[in-house]
Amino acid sequence: MKRKLFLFTACGLLMLAQANAQSEATTQALTYQATATKINDLVHTKLEVSFDYDKSYMYGKAWITLQPHFYETDTLALDAKGMEIKKVAIVKGGATTPLKYEYDGWMLNIKLDKKYKGGEKYTVYVDYTAKPNELKVKGSAAITDAKGLYFINPKGEEKDKPTQIWTQGETEANSVWCPTIDKPNQKTTDEIAMTVPAKYVTLSNGLLISQKKNADGTRTDYWKMDMPHAPYLMFMGVGDYSIVKDKYGNKEVNYYVEKEYEPVARRIFGYTPEMMAFYKRITGIDYAWQKYSQIIGRDYVSGAMENTTATLHQESAQQDARELVDGNGWESTIAHELFHHWFGDLVTAESWSNLTVNESFANYSETLWDEYKHGKDAGDAQNYNDMHGYLQSNSEKKDLVRFYYADKEDMFDAVSYNKGGRILHMLRNYVGDSAFFRSLNNYLTTNKFKAAEAQNLRLAFEEVTGKDLNWFFNQWYYGAGHPKLNISYAYDDAAKQVTVTVKQTQDGDKVFRLPFAIDVYNGSAKVRHSVEMTEREQQFTFSYGSSKPDLVNVDGDKILLCEKTDDKSLANFIHQYKFAGNYLDRREAIDACAKNADNTDAQALLKLAVNDKYFGLRNYALSKLKMDNTAIKDGFESIIANIAKTDKNSTVRAQALSLLAAYNKPEYKTLFEKSVMDSSYSVSGQALEALTKIDPALALQKAQQLKAQPAKGKLMESISGVLIDAGSEADFDYVAGNFAKMPLSQAKMEMLQPVADYIAKVNNTALVKKGVDMIVDFRESIPAAYKSQLTPYINNMVLMGIAGKKKAQLAGANATATQEQIEYIRSKAK
Incomplete structure (x- = not known):
């Protein structure tokens, strides 16, 4: 799963940091979360389902084949959440015999017809109705809802939204629509017959075996998955999609998109076959499953989900041609979900405590893919951004393998994803590429179609490398935190030696064992020294020749997961940019020069950096230029x-x-006006904003013209911004409609206050109420993990802020209507 993560800065990250810290402190004192005991094992699941769009019900019949894991048993406990159970029976020779059962709305406890021995198969039949909308469940920051089965616009009442059905199983929500043993250490093959209106297409795991038209205008599609996978990976999707067909070898690769995106589907998903070939090459194991399809789900509750052979993506994956000019913003997610088909689907975490063997690998696959496809700088940038995400998450007290947590949903965080991926990056550097990828092959081969834990991963690496890696796994997998390093240098020209002092300054008694490289540069010539830090403070001394080194570069490969203070001089950093050359080497140099922007050498380096070979660093260098510095602005x-x-x-x-x-x-007006018509939304949007500073009237004219055309991303935000500042009440539908359509994101949070300011200027009471309702809808859509921080901000600062501005209008001619508006706002700010 790729998380949908929000960084809402408008109310201050400090509040979130404090809340996270409190949560971590609580987590460490909780009960041990054991791997689920296996009394019965799933073997095969057969379903026949149909859907009631008016009630948002699913009518199901399930034939579930199981066997006792080892000990004999005459009972079976199935997860079955919020269902109406109509019949439970044992199936023998085609006949069914009713069984006694107890059902509390969550667990279906069945008394079998006899005691079954370990490995002795039996099949139970359950006739039931799934009622997902009547089930009260909670989600998490990563997965905002957990009702398993979702009816999207089922009655077609929302004119701009398609009717869809999709399922979301992780962590244990598929048992809302399928009675099962909903634990990650279970595996089952399955077959699903879905009866749907004939106008829709369907998607499920495995292959589409047959389609049957029914007399009532429906069609029954029969899907079969003949390789075992975890219950949370079972999937159903239904909707009015275009299916764009592709291939990987002789296997189907399909992209299910809404019809307007059919022309660009290959531009969005088209790297998929190449990704499959790449992952085969690095793991030594081919894509194991029968086919690979990807489908879009409206109002999806997370980022994306690796349902076996049928990955589900949120609607943000659907980018139009102009968005794609700026690059495919969903490419890393596509890579992430695909790699799960090796790590997560083929070999599955045996418990949520061991989620790292799923998510850390999928996270790191994004770095691997970028490195392969777009170059080392792109891979290093992905790696750095993920590390920064972890460091900003205030998760220092959380272990990677975490046996103590409040809820399994808590495992889907920056530790399981970002930190875990960076740990793999360090492990790769420590053992070397050849051993790293051979070890992955060993792990996947040994545990194929099984559940595994981090110890299985350690054993696979030890078998390949011959190294004892307990220290590494104890430190990084079964421990918390990260090193904080203070690095300083002392040069002794008489002795021709440099001494590097590295101090670990993190809180607590933990001392990290850190193998890394120290590179000593004279000009472009580099001498590498491989060292290992094992103490809280350690010194490393190296001899040099006739001249003092131009640079001593600690962590020459830039692989350490750490925070650091590095006492290099500006000259050292400039040399680092020019000769060390890694992405992070250059980024650090840009930071150092930006802090010394009055220095002419720093300015010269920044002039190189804004023309860096990698566009990401060109962007970064530009972002560090301060226009309030005269030397920078003029130069x-x-x-x-x-x-x-x-x-x-x-x-x-x-x-x-x-x-x-x-x-x-004014001399740039022509450039801005021309750039407003650029094919890139980013260029067009920035140009429109720039034009407002030179010719506001022309900018408003352009915005009025552009609002009649499709606009997304930066352009949509910029048009809305111009209309908010200079437009009229007549622009309400455009401004409000665009805000409502924006997905939950930082951009939407940043747009919240300008939209509120606009609503405060609107006189029409119906429109004011509509705008307030839109803000309330946004408030209610915020994930539960952030609600306690953001709801007071939205109520007190945003909504009551509108009310406060309305009070100033009470002296006007529209006083009665204004008072009504104020009372309405107050009623909603609760």
């Missing part, structure tokens, strides 16, 4: 203007346009 103008006109990457041009606006020069 970079021609460079910025040239980048805005000529850079090959649209996001870099957009960044340059945003800086160029600070000059407020």
Whole structure:
């Protein structure tokens, strides 16, 4: 699963940090979360289902084949959440015999007809109705709801939204629509016959074996999955999709998209076959499953989900042609979910405590793919961004393998994903590429179609490398935190030696064992020293030749998961940019030069950096230029203007346009006006904002023209911004409609206050109420993990802020209506 993670800064990250810290402190004192005991094992699941769109019900019949795991038993406990159970029976020779059972709305406890021995198969039949909308469950920050089966716009009442059905099983929600043993250490084959309106297509695990038209205008599609997988990976999808067909070898690769996205489906998902080939090459194991399909789900409760052979993506994956000009923002998620078909689907975490063997690998696959497809800088950038995400998450007290947690949903966090991926990056560097990928092959081969834990991973690496890795796994997998390093240098020209002092400054008694490289540079010549830190403070001394080194670079490969203070000089950092050359080497140098922007050497380096070979660092360097610094503003103008006109990457041009606006020069009006019509939404949006500073009337005119055309991303935000500032009440539907359509994101949070300011200026009471309701809908859609922090902010600062501005209007001619608006706002700010 790829999480849908929000960083809502409007109310301050400090509040979230404090809440997370309190949660962590509580977590460590909780009860041990054991791997689920296996009394019965799933063998095969057969379903026949149909859907009631008016009631949002699913009518199901299930034939579940099981066997006692080892000890004989005459009882069976099935997870079956919120169902109406109509019949439970044992199946023998085609006949069914009713069984006694007890059902409390969550667990179906069945008394079998006899005692069955270990390995002796039996089949039970359950006739039931699933009622997901009547079930009260909670989600998490990563998975915002857990009712398993979702009817999207089932009656077609929302004109701009398709009718769909999709399921979401992780963690243990598929038992809302399928009686099962809903634990990750179970495996089952399955077959599902879905009866749906004939106008819709369906998707499930495995292959579509047959389709049968029915006399009542429905069709029954029969899907069969003949390889075992965990119950949470079972999937059903129904809707009015275009199916764009692709291939990997002789296997189907299909993309299920809404019809308007059919022309760009290959631009969104088209790397999938190449990804499959790449993952086969690095693991030595081919894609194991019968086919691979990807489908879009409206109102999806997370980012994406690796249902075996049938990955589900949220609607943000559907990008139009102009969005794709700026790059495929969903590519890393596509890679992530696909790699789960090795790590998570083929070999599954035996418990949620061991989620790392699923999610850390899927997270790290994003780095691996970027490195392979887009170059080492792209891979390193992905790696750095994920590390930064972990470091900002305030998760230092959480173990990677976590046997103590409040709820299984809590495992889906920046530790299981981001930190785990960075630990794999360090392990890869420690053992070397060949051993790393051979070890992955060993792990997957040994545990194929089974459940595993982190110890299985350790054993696989030890078998391949011949190294004892208990220290590494105890430190990183079964421990918490990360090192905080203070690095300093002392040069002794008489002795021709440099001494590097590295201190671990993290709180507590834990001392990390850290193998890394220290590179010593004279000009472009580098001498590498491999060292290992095992103490709280340690010194490493190296001899040098006739001249003092230009640079001593600790962690030369930039692989350590750490926070650090590095006492390099500005000259050292400049040399690092030019000769060390890794993405993070250059990024650190850009930071150092930006902090010393008055220094002419720093300015010269920044002029190199804004033309860096990697577009991500060009963007970053531009973002570090401070236009309130006269030396920067005067010295970079021609460079910025040239980048805005000529850079090959649209996001870099957009960044340059945003800086160029600070000059407020009429001579750039032609460039801004031309760029407003650029094919890139980012370029167009930034140009429109820049134009407002030179010619606000023209910018408003352009915004009015552009709002009649499709607009997403930065352009949509910029049009809305211009209309909020300078438009009229007549623009309400555009501004409100765009805000309502924005997915939960940082961008939507940042748009909240401007939209509220706009609503405060609106006089029409019906529109004010509509706008307030839209903000309330946004408030209610916030994941439970963030509600306690954000609800007071939205109520007190945003909604009551509108009310406060309305009070100032009470002296006007529209006083009665204004008072009604104020009372309505107050009623909603609760």
